Amino acid sequence: MTEFIEHWIAGASVAGDAERSGPVYNPALGTEQRRVRFASTADVDAAVEAAAQAFPGWRDTSIARRQQVMFKFRELLAGRTGELAAILTSEHGKVLADAAGEIARGLEVVELACAMPAYTKGEYSENVSTGIDVYTLRQPVGVVGIISPFNFPAMVPLWFFPLAIATGNTVVLKPSEKDPSAAVWLAKLLQEAGLPDGVLNVVHGDKVAVDALLHHPTVRSISFVGSTPIAQYIYATATANGKRVQALGGAKNHMLVLPDADLDLAADAAVNAGFGSAGERCMAISAVLAVEQVADEFVAKVAERMSRLTTGDGTRGTDMGPLITREHRDKVAGYLDIATADGASLVVDGRGAEVDGDPNGFWLAPTLVDRVPTTSSVYRDEIFGPVLSVVRVSGYEEGLEIINSSRYGNGTAIFTNDGGAARRFQREVTVGMVGINVPIPVPVAYHSFGGWKDSLFGDAKAYGARGFDFYTQEKAITSRWLDPSHGGLNLGFPQHD
Ligand code: NAD
Numbered sequence: 315m316t317e318f319i320e321h322w323i324a325g326a327s328v329a330g331d332a333e334r335s336g337p338v339y340n341p342a343l344g345t346e347q348r349r350v351r352f353a354s355t356a357d358v359d360a361a362v363e364a365a366a367q368a369f370p371g372w373r374d375t376s377i378a379r380r381q382q383v384m385f386k387f388r389e390l391l392a393g394r395t396g397e398l399a400a401i402l403t404s405e406h407g408k409v410l411a412d413a414a415g416e417i418a419r420g421l422e423v424v425e426l427a428c429a430m431p432a433y434t435k436g437e438y439s440e441n442v443s444t445g446i447d448v449y450t451l452r453q454p455v456g457v458v459g460i461i462s463p464f465n466f467p468a469m470v471p472l473w474f475f476p477l478a479i480a481t482g483n484t485v486v487l488k489p490s491e492k493d494p495s496a497a498v499w500l501a502k503l504l505q506e507a508g509l510p511d512g513v514l515n516v517v518h519g520d521k522v523a524v525d526a527l528l529h530h531p532t533v534r535s536i537s538f539v540g541s542t543p544i545a546q547y548i549y550a551t552a553t554a555n556g557k558r559v560q561a562l563g564g565a566k567n568h569m570l571v572l573p574d575a576d577l578d579l580a581a582d583a584a585v586n587a588g589f590g591s592a593g594e595r596c597m598a599i600s601a602v603l604a605v606e607q608v609a610d611e612f613v614a615k616v617a618e619r620m621s622r623l624t625t626g627d628g629t630r631g632t633d634m635g636p637l638i639t640r641e642h643r644d645k646v647a648g649y650l651d652i653a654t655a656d657g658a659s660l661v662v663d664g665r666g667a668e669v670d671g672d673p674n675g676f677w678l679a680p681t682l683v684d685r686v687p688t689t690s691s692v693y694r695d696e697i698f699g700p701v702l703s704v705v706r707v708s709g710y711e712e713g714l715e716i717i718n719s720s721r722y723g724n725g726t727a728i729f730t731n732d733g734g735a736a737r738r739f740q741r742e743v744t745v746g747m748v749g750i751n752v753p754i755p756v757p758v759a760y761h762s763f764g765g766w767k768d769s770l771f772g773d774a775k776a777y778g779a780r781g782f783d784f785y786t787q788e789k790a791i792t793s794r795w796l797d798p799s800h801g802g803l804n805l806g807f808p809q810h811d
Pocket of ligand 1: 461462463464465466470488489490491519520521524525539540541542544545562563564565595596696698724765769
């Protein structure tokens with residue numbers, strides 16, 4: 315009998331209209347393992363209504379109590395990482411160790427949420443004018459919407475809802491329909507941690523559910539992570555409806571390898587950042603810009619490391635798992651024909667490679683393409699798979715020019731032993747997150763995450779201080795307690811004395 319993944323509304327599983335549903339695969343087996351309900355507009359309305367009902371009580375819950383829920387959630391999540399990792403591996407395909415790493419990075423944000431009082435305590439100026447004090451409060455915005463992508467089914471929701479909840483908001487989360495179980499698992503764990511029902515609701519589905527959130531007048535903000543075209547749509551629609559929006563989009567991350575770099579370190583980094591999670595990371599390195607004089611040696615080192623990688627079922631201790639769906643796997647593999655047609659050379663071809671897993675899984679082993687022209691779609695598109703492109707450049711200047719000409723500006727890295735070159739790069743590059751001899755520069759939770767250009771729409775990055783700002787609105791109070799010496803009429807604009 316088909317097992318359905320239900321919505322989670324007001325602290326209970328809800329089938330909703332149940333007219334439409336979608337497949338949830340096990341990508342390592344290539345089989346449909348469950349189906350997920352797709353929410354109708356009425357289902358989303360019910361979730362928003364639950365969140366709206368829960369809002370006044372949660373907003374007025376003391377900071378100490380809200381913090382206690384977060385601490386408990388942190389404890390439960392840390393203790394049950396293995397359980398969640400198994401869910402991620404079964405629906406997304408990433409190997410278990412990588413799934414555990416994703417959860418660890420999400421946990422960092424839960425820990426940050428426990429520090430909420432320090433980030434939201436406001437400011438106070440005494441006696442700004444005689445007998446008058448001014449102070450600012452940060453208050454929750456209300457019901458907030460979160461829409462997340464398939465590639466980090468636990469970490470991306472965890473970038474947002476812990477901060478939203480800790481600051482007193484209530485939430486409707488719409489996870490990716492491709493791997494939706496993690497979101498429900500997290501919501502149930504929060505209930506176990508003592509979160510009142512209705513504070514975190516999960517609705518599943520596609521554009522219908524997303525549009526219902528974007529147009530719902532009660533939803534005050536949207537946090538979105540996904541591909542650039544959808545991020546643009548989300549930003550335009552939600553801002554037109556008067557909501558505050560942070561919409562994080564796609565990426566094409568470059569790694570610039572200068573001749574003085576430690577080539578072994580750089581080759582390790584390129585392989586780890588290119589093929590971890592089968593390249594389905596928004597911070598994956600997908601294009602290496604190798605300076606010509608060391609490019610042959612660098613490519614050889616990368617190819618040698620790739621020969622040691624194993625691809626297969628993520629539960630079997632392999633290095634890399636399958637792609638998310640058969641369609642996506644075929645689309646990624648299709649770029650390899652384009653690469654050859656565009657004059658690039660296929661150094662390692664992952665098609666048909668040996669795999670430790672079911673033959674029906676969505677497999678494509680690590681692939682290396684050298685001498686990729688920047689005019690090729692292999693270079694220009696976000697492939698989002700285990701395909702590492704090498705573009706040969708004459709030196710720093712050409713490398714920088716290529717990176718800065720990209721429409722994307724999520725992450726980038728420079729590999730060099732020259733401090734001056736690194737410092738110049740961090741200053742000149744038009745990218746939001748920069749690594750210096752670090753390939754995946756995802757900031758820790760107390761800094762904020764977000765790209766530039768077509769990798770982020772809106773000016774609010776995720777988590778860190780910017781995350782707390784996004785989920786709170788500032789209120790400035792000017793107060794005077796009765797002092798008879800300040801009475802009297804004066805229609806002029808208030809001035810200070
Ligand atoms: P996606 O854009 O296809 O989907 C993201 C979310 O939008 C999902 O919840 C999906 O159901 C919804 N959606 C899809 N089509 C829609 C439509 N037409 N209208 C309204 N909603 C729609 O992205 P994905 O394939 O799930 O995730 C991969 C993408 O996410 C990549 O482009 C990757 O770079 C990006 N990503 C970016 C970051 C970042 O921090 N910038 C992080 C992770 C992933």
